Amino acid sequence: MVDDVLRLKLALLGSAFRPGATLARTLAVVVLGLAVGAAIILLALEVDVRLAGHRAGLVIVASALAIALAVAPLSAGLGSALEPRRFASFPIPPRTLARGLGAAGAVGLPGLLAAVLGIGLELAWAGTPTAPAAIVAGALGAAAVILVSQHLVAIGAQLAASPAARRLVTGVARAVIVLALAVAATTVIVVQSGAEDDTLQAIAATLAATPVGLVWAAPEGEPALLLVRLLGGAVMVGVLVVGWGWLVARLVEAPQRTRSSAPAHGLGWFDLVPATPAGVIAARSLLYWWRDARYRVVVLALPVVPALMMLAFGAAGAPLPPLWLVPLPVLALFLGWFVHNDAAYDHTALWLHVAAPVPGAADRWGRCVPPLLLGVPLVLALAPLFALWSGVEGVLPALIGVSIGLLLTGLGVSSVASAIGAYPAARPGAGPFDQPPMLGVRAGWAQATALLATILFMAPALVVAIGGFAQPAWFAVAGVAGAATGFGMLLLGIVIGGRAFRRRAPELLDLVLRT
Amino acid sequence: MVLEVRGLRKSFGGTVAVDDASFTVRRGSIFGFVGPNGAGKTTTLSIITGLLRPDAGQVVVGGTDVWREPTTAKRKLGVLPDRMRLFDRLTGAQMLYYAAVLHGLDRSAARSRIDDLAVALGLDGSLDRPVRDYSVGMVKKISLAAALIHSPSVLVLDEPFESVDPVSTAQAVDLLTRFAAAGGTVVLSSHNMDLVERVCDSVAVIVAGRVLAAGTLDEVRAGSSLEDRFVELAGGRVAVEGLEWLTTFSD
Structure with missing residues (x-):
C-alpha cells in the first residue's frame, strides 16, 4: 500500500515534466528549488559556528526556510495534492494510509529540500563536539517540516472547498514563502556585514524558545539545554506523527466536504x-x-x-x-x-x-x-x-x-x-x-x-x-x-x-x- | 390542540397591550389572527414565539410550555416577526443558511432546502444579493423562507403578506395550504379580510388586547362576511362627523 502511494506520487511528479503549458512553471520551480538547495549547502559550508553571530544567523535562516518548506506544498495549488480525503473511497486502513502519505510527503521537492536543510545543519556543525547532536537535530527538523507540511495540506484541502478559498490558500502560502526567503536572505547579508549581532542573537534566542527554531538551535546549547531541545524536538515529531494518524483517520471517516454538485449560491465565509x-x-x-x-x-x-x-x-x-x-x-x-x-x-x-x-x-x-x-x-x-x-x-x-x-x-x-x-x-x-x-x-x-x-x-x-x-x-x-x-x-x-x-x-x- | 394560549397578559408602562387573551389552535389548521391597528396582534404573537416575555399567562406548543422550556418549544416553531430586521448585510442565501444552521440543520440539508425554497417562493434570482438591497415584499418572502427552513410543526407569521405582490402571495398561500394539509399548523395575522376568509379555516378577533371571538371561520362569521363581523366586533363604524370641510372642494 505504501508502495502504491509512493508510485502514485512519483507518477504525479513525472507528469509535471510532460510537455505542455505547465512545463515552464515546473522548470522554474525546479530551478528555484535547486538554487535554494545549493544555497543551503554553500551556506552550511561557509558558516563558522564558533562565532555567535553566525550561530544566530544559522538558527534564523534555518527557521525561515523550515517555515517556507512547510507551506511549500500548499503553494502549488491543491489540485493534485495527495491529501487523505482523496483516498476516502478506497478500503485502506487509515493507519496504512497515514504511513503511505507521510512517506509520499518526503518525496518531491519540498521533502528533498527539507532533507537538504537537515543535512545543512549537520555540515555546519561537522567537526565540532556537538556534531552527533547536530545529526539528530537535523533529522528531527527535516521530519518535523515534512510532517507539518502534510498536516497543512490536509487541513488546507479541507478549508479550500470553493475556488475562491483555494486561491486564498495558495496565495497565502506563496506570500509566506516569499517573506521567509526574504528574511533568510536579509539575515545572510546582515551576518556577513558583521553588524547587529545583538539583534540577531535576540531573534535567534526567541526562535529557539519556540517549536520553529527549537531543533535548529539544539547543537549550540550547553549539554543540558542541548538535551532538552533534542527531547523537545523528539516530542514535537512524536506529537506530529500521532496527530497525523488521527487527522487521516478523521478526514477519511468524516463526510465529504467538497461540494458534489455545482454550487447554486456561494455562501462566502459561511463555506469556511x-x-x-x-x-x-x-x-x-x-x-x-x-x-x-x-x-x-x-x-x-x-x-x-x-x-x-x-x-x-x-x-x-x-x-x-x-x-x-x-x-x-x-x-x-x-x-x-x-x-x-x-x-x-x-x-x-x-x-x-x-x-x-x-x-x-x-x-x-x-x-x-x-x-x-x-x-x-x-x-x-x-x-x-x-x-x-x-x-x-x-x-x-x-x-x-x-x-x-x-x-x-x-x-x-x-x-x-x-x-x-x-x-x-x-x-x-x-x-x-x-x-x-x-x-x-x-x-x-x-x-x-x-x-x-x-x-x-x-x-x-x-x-x-x-x-x-x-x-x-x-x-x-x-x-x-x-x-x-x-x-x-x-x-x-x-x-x-x-x-x-x-x-x-x-x-x-x-x-x-x-x- | 397543537397551540394553547391561556390568560396572556402584557402591559407596557401604563397601557395594557394584551388583556387575558386565550385561544387554541388545532393541528393542521390555518389560523387567522385579525384585529385593528394596535389591538395587540404583534404583542400576542411575539409572546407565543418566545420573543417577548408575558406578565402572566401560558403558551403551550405541541405539549411544551414556551416560557418554561424555551429551547424545546423553539425547535417546533417557525417564526416570521413583523418589523424586525434581518442581518441585512448577508446575502439571501447566507441569511437562509444562517437561519437553517441556527436551527440545527447540517450543511447539505441547509443547501438543498435553500434551493427548494428559492424556487417555491420565487427568490431564485435574488439569493446572491445582500438582503439590504431587497424590497419590503422581498424581505417578507425571505423571512418566510427562513421561518420554514427547519420544517417546524407550527408556523407563526406576523403579517406575512404585507407588501407582497399578488403572484408571490398566491405562491406562498399554496405552500402554506400544502404545509397544513400535511399536518403542519399555521398561525398568521393579517389586515386583509378577504385573504383570511379565503385561506384560513379558523379565526380569532382581537380588539384592544382582548380576544372577542375565536373559533372556526363559520362560527366567527355567524352568517355575515368576516369583514362586517370584524367591524362590528371592533366597535362598529364610527359615524364621520365634523369633516364637512372635506366636502367643500377648494377649487
Missing part, C-alpha cells in the same frame, strides 16, 4: 466555518466586522489609540525604549473590551438568535471569534519586536502573556456584559460616530464596569509583570499568570454569559426594540 450555530455566528460576526462601519472604525482606531498613549507618555518625559511595552497590552485590552455591547449591535435582527434554539454559549463564542482572530496573531507577531525595542531583558513572555490575558479576559467580561449590561447602540448601517438618541447613564456604567472588571481580573498578573522590572525572573511568571487568567476568564465568561443570554434574550430584544 463549521455548520454549527457557533460557526455561522462567527462567520456572520466576521462579515460585520469586515463591512459594517461601526466595527470597521474600531479596527482602524486600534493602532491609533496605543500610539496616542505612547505620545502622551513620551511628552510627559518617560524614556522611550520601555514605552514600547505600552501599545500591545493597551490594544489587547481595547479590543477585548470593545465587544461588551455586541448583542445590541445586532439591533432587532437579534430575534433570529432568540427565536431559534441557539445555545447561549454558541452565541457568545461566535461573537468572540473576530477579535480573537484579529488580536491573537497581532500580539504574537508584534510582541517579539516590541520586546526587543523596549530593551528590557526577558520581558517577552510577560508582554505576550499579559497582552493575550487582557484580550481574553476582556472577551470573557464582554461575553457577560453584553448579555446582562446591554445598552442602546447605533443601528446597523449608521455612520461610525453616530450615537443612539437615548444613551443614558446605563451606557457609561456598562462601559466603565466592563473596563474596570477586565483590569481588576488581570491585576495580579499585571502586578507581577511590574515586579519583573526589579526582578526579571518575574516576567515569565507574569506571562504564565496572564495567559492562564485570560483562558480561565474567557471560558468562565462564555459559560456565565451564555446562561445569562439564554435567560435574558427576550429582555435584550425588548431593549433593542425600544431604541
Whole structure:
C-alpha cells in the first residue's frame, strides 16, 4: 500500500515534466528549488559556528526556510495534492494510509529540500563536539517540516472547498514563502556585514524558545539545554506523527466536504466555518466586522489609540525604549473590551438568535471569534519586536502573556456584559460616530464596569509583570499568570454569559426594540 | 390542540397591550389572527414565539410550555416577526443558511432546502444579493423562507403578506395550504379580510388586547362576511362627523 502511494506520487511528479503549458512553471520551480538547495549547502559550508553571530544567523535562516518548506506544498495549488480525503473511497486502513502519505510527503521537492536543510545543519556543525547532536537535530527538523507540511495540506484541502478559498490558500502560502526567503536572505547579508549581532542573537534566542527554531538551535546549547531541545524536538515529531494518524483517520471517516454538485449560491465565509450555530455566528460576526462601519472604525482606531498613549507618555518625559511595552497590552485590552455591547449591535435582527434554539454559549463564542482572530496573531507577531525595542531583558513572555490575558479576559467580561449590561447602540448601517438618541447613564456604567472588571481580573498578573522590572525572573511568571487568567476568564465568561443570554434574550430584544 | 394560549397578559408602562387573551389552535389548521391597528396582534404573537416575555399567562406548543422550556418549544416553531430586521448585510442565501444552521440543520440539508425554497417562493434570482438591497415584499418572502427552513410543526407569521405582490402571495398561500394539509399548523395575522376568509379555516378577533371571538371561520362569521363581523366586533363604524370641510372642494 505504501508502495502504491509512493508510485502514485512519483507518477504525479513525472507528469509535471510532460510537455505542455505547465512545463515552464515546473522548470522554474525546479530551478528555484535547486538554487535554494545549493544555497543551503554553500551556506552550511561557509558558516563558522564558533562565532555567535553566525550561530544566530544559522538558527534564523534555518527557521525561515523550515517555515517556507512547510507551506511549500500548499503553494502549488491543491489540485493534485495527495491529501487523505482523496483516498476516502478506497478500503485502506487509515493507519496504512497515514504511513503511505507521510512517506509520499518526503518525496518531491519540498521533502528533498527539507532533507537538504537537515543535512545543512549537520555540515555546519561537522567537526565540532556537538556534531552527533547536530545529526539528530537535523533529522528531527527535516521530519518535523515534512510532517507539518502534510498536516497543512490536509487541513488546507479541507478549508479550500470553493475556488475562491483555494486561491486564498495558495496565495497565502506563496506570500509566506516569499517573506521567509526574504528574511533568510536579509539575515545572510546582515551576518556577513558583521553588524547587529545583538539583534540577531535576540531573534535567534526567541526562535529557539519556540517549536520553529527549537531543533535548529539544539547543537549550540550547553549539554543540558542541548538535551532538552533534542527531547523537545523528539516530542514535537512524536506529537506530529500521532496527530497525523488521527487527522487521516478523521478526514477519511468524516463526510465529504467538497461540494458534489455545482454550487447554486456561494455562501462566502459561511463555506469556511463549521455548520454549527457557533460557526455561522462567527462567520456572520466576521462579515460585520469586515463591512459594517461601526466595527470597521474600531479596527482602524486600534493602532491609533496605543500610539496616542505612547505620545502622551513620551511628552510627559518617560524614556522611550520601555514605552514600547505600552501599545500591545493597551490594544489587547481595547479590543477585548470593545465587544461588551455586541448583542445590541445586532439591533432587532437579534430575534433570529432568540427565536431559534441557539445555545447561549454558541452565541457568545461566535461573537468572540473576530477579535480573537484579529488580536491573537497581532500580539504574537508584534510582541517579539516590541520586546526587543523596549530593551528590557526577558520581558517577552510577560508582554505576550499579559497582552493575550487582557484580550481574553476582556472577551470573557464582554461575553457577560453584553448579555446582562446591554445598552442602546447605533443601528446597523449608521455612520461610525453616530450615537443612539437615548444613551443614558446605563451606557457609561456598562462601559466603565466592563473596563474596570477586565483590569481588576488581570491585576495580579499585571502586578507581577511590574515586579519583573526589579526582578526579571518575574516576567515569565507574569506571562504564565496572564495567559492562564485570560483562558480561565474567557471560558468562565462564555459559560456565565451564555446562561445569562439564554435567560435574558427576550429582555435584550425588548431593549433593542425600544431604541 | 397543537397551540394553547391561556390568560396572556402584557402591559407596557401604563397601557395594557394584551388583556387575558386565550385561544387554541388545532393541528393542521390555518389560523387567522385579525384585529385593528394596535389591538395587540404583534404583542400576542411575539409572546407565543418566545420573543417577548408575558406578565402572566401560558403558551403551550405541541405539549411544551414556551416560557418554561424555551429551547424545546423553539425547535417546533417557525417564526416570521413583523418589523424586525434581518442581518441585512448577508446575502439571501447566507441569511437562509444562517437561519437553517441556527436551527440545527447540517450543511447539505441547509443547501438543498435553500434551493427548494428559492424556487417555491420565487427568490431564485435574488439569493446572491445582500438582503439590504431587497424590497419590503422581498424581505417578507425571505423571512418566510427562513421561518420554514427547519420544517417546524407550527408556523407563526406576523403579517406575512404585507407588501407582497399578488403572484408571490398566491405562491406562498399554496405552500402554506400544502404545509397544513400535511399536518403542519399555521398561525398568521393579517389586515386583509378577504385573504383570511379565503385561506384560513379558523379565526380569532382581537380588539384592544382582548380576544372577542375565536373559533372556526363559520362560527366567527355567524352568517355575515368576516369583514362586517370584524367591524362590528371592533366597535362598529364610527359615524364621520365634523369633516364637512372635506366636502367643500377648494377649487
